[in-house]
Amino acid sequence: MKGYSGKILHVDLGSGTFEVEQPEEAFYRKYIGGSAMGAYYLLKGTKPKVDPLGPGNIMVFSLGPITGAPISGNARHCVTTKSPLSGTIMSSEAGGYWAPELRFAGFDAIVVKGRAASPVYLWIHDGKFELRDASKVWGKFTADAEELIRAELGEPKARLALIGPAGEKLVRFAAIANDLRHFNGRGGVGAVMGSKNLKAITVRGTIKPDWYNPELFRTLAKAGSEKVNAEGFYKTFRDLGTTMNVDWNSDIGGLPTRNWTMGTWEKREDIRAETYRAKMMDKYGGTCWACAQSCKRDVKGGLEAPWKVEARYGGPEYETIGMCGSNCMISDLPTIAKANEICSKYGMDTISAGGVVGFVMECFEKGLITTKETAGLDARFGNGPALVGLIEMMAKREGFGDDMAEGTHRLAKKLGNAAMACDMTVKGKEFPAHMPQSKRTMALMYAVNPFGPDHVSSSMDGEFSGEIGETDKGIGIYDTVDFKELGFGKAKAVAYTQRAVSAIDTFTVCNFCFNTWTIFSFEDLVACVNAATGWHYTVAEMMILGERRINMLKAYNVREGFDSSDDNLPRRLFDEALIDEGAGKGQKVDERAFLEARKAYYEINGWDPVSGNPGKTKLMELGLEWTIA
């Protein structure tokens, strides 16, 4: 078997011992990488109802078969663990530079269990590994810790997946950073790392992967680069990145504003892509290892909000602009960039952080939270200093920040019924910046996704409206899906595209590089898998792989007691129409249509239409009967 390192490193932080596993090819072929591989170890290696922040939880850092191939989109790794935010399994991916470095260091995955007695970091280099004392970097911001560890090792080229103070303090939505600007952001994977006293996994390698057909990578990479440099969509996407989303989301009434009560905002001009470029950037955006698409957002040096913004932490993506910006009614881009910087240096998810602040602001305006809690901050919508102050409080768990660090859902329950009506979470996890009221796919997806609301676990409404042969993605969606309808067609589109994206995540390739609207297609993706491994993979198998991963995540959740009653939406989405005067006006989710679509989605997946859980036959079909043995 080519491509893979063939080695998986197991580390027990409690005993400080290591084990190197060399699985059979059949294992790789079936579980591939990403969170399919991660779920395998979680299902096998943890007890049901384990405390996510206790030593019984495990974390899996895993790559895919192509990771480290010199072509766009192959610089990603996945962290799988039980989430302290949702209590579900969590699959959290990040791009950057860490993943290829782990491959070059000789491993396909790292399985971390137990808890170190005192802060440590893991150092892996060219097949060797050791745990090292991290007490000197504990408490440090990500940038400072990274610098100190590189210096200590004398390895300026070492790459670190590390946590900041938020992870150490077990903020339930703490993230893991690599190269300061790339994050396993969602679901609190950084808190799990903190709970294990593990500050960083530092990797450095010079082992060249043994690809089956490296020529294909060269050919495709050249074609990809030409696409990005030609005038057209790919170039625009490179120039504007995800901040492009401000415009089209606004156009359909889907820009989250005022804690999800409005879908358009009169200040959209202030936060849109072109404004961002003009005001905050002075060159192309950043990128991940070997990527021609280069969609990341930077901020130029010397940027000042009321505070100086540190450029080394990168700039806000659309999600950050949506959640810390419009949803909190903050239109000052440097202020949003500051919020982003704080989240980055403390190691915290900007989506959940912005979601908590939006919730707090609504509660503040309703008198459910006062300046007593906010330490004097005037936490009304639109107050930039309040945003920045609240985010810093939660990152430090300072005062009321300690409650905010528990996430919206726990905080709402503590505040009582009136606050709970403003709680915009599913499974305790905050929504990303795509509105279920105006994007019907998201209404379904936020409810059913095994690791809670997610915008990149399926395609979105806007992606289904084109011509036959153009937008069907080659995965069996030909019937044009009505944008406005949450009907059967949408349930099918969600189920099918969820499988496709699930496979993308299992290969740990980038959803922005390998998809239908991207520089590389699904056929290119399987061609890359075959070029890496020498296998004979097809898009048909890719879809089954995607289904296998989803069922593994479900199998974990079933074990934890989840069922269809957890696959629901906040009442606000059903009961309260959007109050903006634009395209969002009057939009809400039709509850009956939602319930019917959810049932159809379960049935299309071969799951029980009532419990929403996979039965024995489906698990057997996917080779997963052992998950219920």
Added chain:
Amino acid sequence: MKGYSGKILHVDLGSGTFEVEQPEEAFYRKYIGGSAMGAYYLLKGTKPKVDPLGPGNIMVFSLGPITGAPISGNARHCVTTKSPLSGTIMSSEAGGYWAPELRFAGFDAIVVKGRAASPVYLWIHDGKFELRDASKVWGKFTADAEELIRAELGEPKARLALIGPAGEKLVRFAAIANDLRHFNGRGGVGAVMGSKNLKAITVRGTIKPDWYNPELFRTLAKAGSEKVNAEGFYKTFRDLGTTMNVDWNSDIGGLPTRNWTMGTWEKREDIRAETYRAKMMDKYGGTCWACAQSCKRDVKGGLEAPWKVEARYGGPEYETIGMCGSNCMISDLPTIAKANEICSKYGMDTISAGGVVGFVMECFEKGLITTKETAGLDARFGNGPALVGLIEMMAKREGFGDDMAEGTHRLAKKLGNAAMACDMTVKGKEFPAHMPQSKRTMALMYAVNPFGPDHVSSSMDGEFSGEIGETDKGIGIYDTVDFKELGFGKAKAVAYTQRAVSAIDTFTVCNFCFNTWTIFSFEDLVACVNAATGWHYTVAEMMILGERRINMLKAYNVREGFDSSDDNLPRRLFDEALIDEGAGKGQKVDERAFLEARKAYYEINGWDPVSGNPGKTKLMELGLEWTIA
């Protein structure tokens, strides 16, 4: 839309009128061709419980998107109609020369309805069409009718899909021939043609299809030709054709012998491929239009059994050798060739014909049938003249032949219980020459296939035993399937490979040219579809297409009242172990395992585990909700 002619010809034989339909691209994209397109017209255009031999039945002759592309395997058409043998929908494919000629004549399909008042033939040439009097050729053997019609039209290059006297006399397993050696053989499609007074569909065309990317066909065809000419499997298959099967079926105890009671035979040497080549051929076998694989069997001129064998009717394939040879215990190859010739000239399925004779021979030996019925023929196993005589009797419906022409199942019911124990049919259709006792896939497939027992509607056991990445076919079967077991793995393998073959048949390409063991792969197949049409088809869509066709065939059968009680096997397979002394010894089908595998198969397909029928959600998922509207 490229590739397709874009026109479908509807002909009403009752009124003698025509209509040319020009469907939207969406129609082609969804129903593609073959029996998916055929089932569409059958479901829309016939009433439930229609008499298969009455004017209310319709026949669809349909191509696929690549038909007529200059590359192996693209010379096939499908006939879809309600079968007079099984009462189910029938999907019967043939290779040869007719299909590309229909495309060059400007049509993608012909839908025939009604019944002509007197014999007619249909003449289609370069977009034009007419019905012509066939009274002068009615009653003629296929070769003679073909010659006369070509002469009448002055078109020596015209291609004919036509029936012989068996079709005219409504033999329930009459076939449709083209170029004398290629047959839509199974299920009595020739009888339906006969019931409509339609002797032939004669086509001739010079319209060049407008392919999207003809270059790909040239490249692939060249590669295919090189494969066939290199030493190795493909060359062997060209040299030996399907007669290769005698050996490997014998090795596993799966050569049908003595009406399905033995799986090995001491005379296998007499009927194996090398003996055939040495004794009956003097050059390479025949072929279909533009095919490099050239697997067809010829017989040399001047061959004599007790009778002269006419070479122009071609030679027996493995199926004929198995059913008219070993299953009747006839080891003389020229006698088998004679039986084949009679079936060909009368236009009759050699599989069903051999099956009926095997049944009659067993009944004769048991005293259930006597020389009174057989007109003096000593119809014991092994008597060559009896084989030839019985086949001629049934082709002519002469005396007892009239009962035999009704097929094994109807004949057995007429003869009573003792005979019914020897009835080796499912849904009234005779088995092809692959034994369910030793090939577990076939035990399941013969029971569940919508148009009855079929050996080329899924892969077979022997195809699943290889290494990872080699035999998984890229469609999601990785777990090695135990050859001896009829368990869940086999149910899944049947379900998945049935979808793949179903798509192959919907594209109307050749299963012996596009598969995993063939010169072209599934990826090559979808690449050809895209080269023909300009679409963006993938193997994933191919699998869904296959599933759609199966569900359409099922939807038709459900309408006719079929359910799981019809998806069963003759008791002999469960109750009586094979009595040969070789590899077949003691083999039978485990009934409990069969029932469990059948249930698993239903569930994997998303069908009701009890009725075995598709429900609303599955039909909606495949865009087929209209079939139950």
